[in-house]
Amino acid sequence: MQSAACPEPVLSAGERKFGFCILRVEQIEEMRMTAYEIEHEVTRAKILLLHCGDSENVYAVGFRTPPKDSTGVAHILEHAVLAGSEKYPVKDAFNELARGTLQTFINAFTYPDKTLYPVASRVPKDFFNLARVYTDLVLRPKLRRETFYQEGHHLTFRNLDDVKSPLVISGIVFNEMKGAYSSPDSLMWKAIQEALYPDTTYAFDSGGNPEVIPFLTYEKLLEFHRTLYSPSNARFLIYGDIHPVDHLAFLEEMLQGFVFTSVDSHIEIQPKLEKPIRTHGFFPIGKDESTAGRSTVNVAWMMADQLDPETVLKIKITARALLGSAAGPLRKALIDSGLGEDLSSASGIESDLRQIAFVAGLRGTDPEKAEKIEALVLSTLEEIAEKGMVEDIIEGAMHQVEFELREIARKRFPYGITLMSRIFRTWLYEGDPMIGLRLPGILERIRMAWKSDRKIYQKIIKEWFVDNPHRVLSIMEPSRTFLDEREEIFSNLIAQAEAGLSASERKEIHKEALELRKYQDEPDPPEVRSKLPVLKLDDLPREIDKIPTEKKNLSGVAVLLQNMFTNGIAYLHLAFDVCRVPDELQPYLSILGKATTGMGAAGMSYEEMAKRIDLKTGGIDCRLKSGQSIDGGTSWQRFIITLRTLYRNIPDAVRIVEDMLCEGDLSDETRMRDIFIEKKNSLQSSVIPSGHIFAGRTAASGIFLHARREEQWHGRTQLILLSEVLDRFNKEKQRIRETIQHLRNNVFNRRNLTVCLTAEETGLSILSDCVDNLVNRLPAGPEMTGRDDVPLLKPSRTGVIIPAQVCYVAQVFPAVPHSSPHAAPLMVLSKLLSGGYLYRRIRVQGGAYGGMSIYDTLNGYLSFLSYRDPHLAETLRIYEHALEYVLEEFDSEDDLEKAVIGTIGSLDRPMDPEMKGSAVLTREFAGLTDEERMVFRERVFKVDVQSVKEAAKACLAEAVTRSAVCAYASEDNLVKANKELEPALLISPLS
Secondary structure (H helix, E strand, C coil): CCCCCCCCCCCCCCCEECCEEEEEEEEEHHHCEEEEEEEECCCCCEEEEEECCCCCEEEEEEEECCCCCCCCHHHHHHHHHCCCECCCCCCCHHHHHHHHCCCCEECCEECCCEEEEEEEECCHHHHHHHHHHHHHHHHCECCCHHHHHHHCCEEEECCCCCCCCCEEEECHHHHHHHHHCCCHHHHHHHHHHHHHCCCCHHHCCCCCCCCCHHHCCHHHHHHHHHHHCCHHHEEEEEEECCCHHHHHHHHHHHCCCCCCCCCCCCCCCCCCCCCCEEEEEEEECCCCCCCCCCEEEEEEEEEEECCCHHHHHHHHHHHHHHHCCCCCHHHHHHHHCCCCCEECCCCEEECCCCEEEEEEEEEEECHHHHHHHHHHHHHHHHHHHHHCCCHHHHHHHHHHHHHHHHCCCCCCCCHHHHHHHHHHHHHCCCCCHHHHHCHHHHHHHHHHHHHHCCCHHHHHHHHHHHCCCCEEEEEEEEECCHHHHHHHHHHHHHHHHHCCCCHHHHHHHHHHHHHHHHHHHCCCCHHHHCCCCCCCHHHCCCCCCCCCCEEEEECCEEEEEEECCCCCEEEEEEEEECCCCCHHHHHHHHHHHHHHHHCCECCECHHHHHHHHHHHCCEEEEEEEEEECCCCCCEEEEEEEEEEEEHHHHHHHHHHHHHHHHCECCCCHHHHHHHHHHHHHHHHHCCCCCHHHHHHHHHHCCCCHHHHHHHHHHCHHHHHHHHHHHHCHHHHHHHHHHHHHHHHHHHCCHHHEEEEEEECHHHHHHHHHHHHHHHHHCCCCCCCCCCCCCCCCCCCEEEEECCCCCEEEEEEEECCCCCCCCHHHHHHHHHHHHHCHHHHHHHHCCCCCEEEEEEECCCCEEEEEEECECCCHHHHHHHHHHHHHHHHCCCCHHHHHHHHHHHHHHHCCCCCHHHHHHHHHHHHHHCCCHHHHHHHHHHHHCCCHHHHHHHHHHHHHCHHHHCEEEEEECHHHHHHHHCCCCCCCEEEECC
């Protein structure tokens, strides 16, 4: 990651170079980077170049793209431009880059008012290849009509070979948004946004409303690009350790031939409402589900303009204090009121709009309670504005914001993309782009101001909450008929299109559909594919990345230490072995995790503990993780507690963890029930957005013990358990508490523990001393007495009913472990299928948002997954034919080389300090040494077509009979699919 100093400036303000004017140069000490604000003299394109020590270089092109309707034009264009350009006229440039480069990130994002195209790589040659292609794609795209049909929408026949079969609407974005419009959380935020910003572009859905998408024309798509995708409307963000002058020389080449054009893409300000308003919407639930206690009520405000960053940051701190922890007064008032089950998922700040929004509300309520919830929110805020908050809560909120700004966290995205999000929040609206990099300094000014005026946050609440009439009361109610009503709308759209169609017109639709399929089937000619700049195997690094680790023993406990730059943050992982916990108690481990971090301890209430956590840590998490040894001989299962803290707080932070583990208090029954409800609702709301993951877990759970554990902890089994526990809580709360206490006594002891410490030398020294005290405070503990035997595992064919307009289809195959010679070619095969056969058949031709193959060598199984898929039975047939395709049809050396490169890229994913600590633990439990990692890497380099076919035959041909299938879909789709499937799926409810 980054070094501890800013690079010396190599350009100066006022300098002109390669056709660019250097407007400003600043060294940003708190971010360890030198920033250059630059403008292209001809086109006036804006560039922000962040030079630092991070080798994961990021390049992003962004445009203001405010929509004027909900046809999804910005979203469909985001897909369409990545299909190919004038210079690179392949049909799917994005997929070619994703599967055949060392990219560490490649994607595009459609926001309500902007579209961003970021790529990242640690290899300079690869980085410039990616940036070169991406720039040409967005500025000079081909935008073929076939691409519009494929990515957006088109009419086709349900049976392509039968013109008498029903007409249907197909298209990748169309089906993606049908999935989004099945998610209660997505529908909830959509309703709030449209009500808060009725006079602006935010009143429209930039992603596209599925009911409106079919009205977008190809000509309107072309016009949207012609109008907005000009360098004069572009913002280029560049981040990393490549020399700034190299970037300017590159951008000069990219912008050659373009001239300045006047672009009106202004994001308007929403005038303040004179009085609050109310909105009422619906979301889908199952046809047999009760609607009682399933509604969500939110109170939402429009607040400050992003161009007032100090006020925005004060509001964010205020919101964090009000809602961010169990001690937050507004959160506590809402939860304790009994008017709903837990906070709505929309609660908090929405930062990616011109004027930010604040939301507070409850889910698990009823519509008739809406006015009471609103009154409670307002009266609580009025009281706080008058009397203030506990100062520890405010201090804790400021500490949490400080921690987030300081931490070098990669998580889902490269660190440069995290910064990109901050930068565009002002840059997009003609504000200072460096404000997002100066937030630590602004925070320090706010902290100093608070020391001299303790009523700062009361004034914020008074001005922006209590006295702010721009408020919406939003009610989202469950509907058993929602899906049927949506399908009726789509049927009517089709009927209108079909009405009066002559036989010749039906034939024309059929002809266009066949031509589209032919276009999709035909590969790009070699001379076209050769135009894409690509890496060769010789360009790839042969050595693995190593995480320097020292092994020690503290009081009989194995400790792994990583000495690395962490920007003053220490990470502690405590991994407890839970493999001997009896099978029937395994699902309760997830509940134990929630109870450990979410309840009181050491004589303190959960509110007092929450204050301590906010004041002294960057968060304490519990997670459960499992896998198998590299030879597949054993499985491992761990309960892992992770602590993040600034060096100055290490002693206090570790004592908090000690108290949680050694003096956890389970006596507060109301609090215990609340955290179970919160966990259940959070898990349930994640099913529709992550249906492919749930389906994969359900399928895999019948094949491997470690997969069964993952499903018990994080999947449908966990959801069922939480529902059952809550149903019987009042009658059996003592037994439930005793079960959790029994697990505490048997899990949290030295005998089961492995420790991992990550920090610089100073932090490691403090951390080691504190952890030694913690370890000695833990009981030695008896060895777990759980059974060695587990229930018989048997692959199944399951259909799980969910209220969704699309399907999620999984098939999981048992495969070889990491140490097998077949593992490397099998991983390459997985990449081949993900970027080739499955991608083409399920996404490109089938219209699903995603079709993929995943093989994790440390889990030992291969998964086929589809995401937001309009098909079910057809997708399973595609899975069946995948092996036949590999064995009989696949012979492309070019595709193989891309898959090998993509595989090496996946092995070399950059990690932040916390991720490195987690990776060291995983490798320790699996028995994966650096030597064995190197052997595997060399095997990947040696993979050829023959070894892929041999691996497919040896690992998958026989495994087909032992594979498992699971689909998460609506009951109608499951019943319809079963008419075609043999054997049929066993259909059951979600919980």
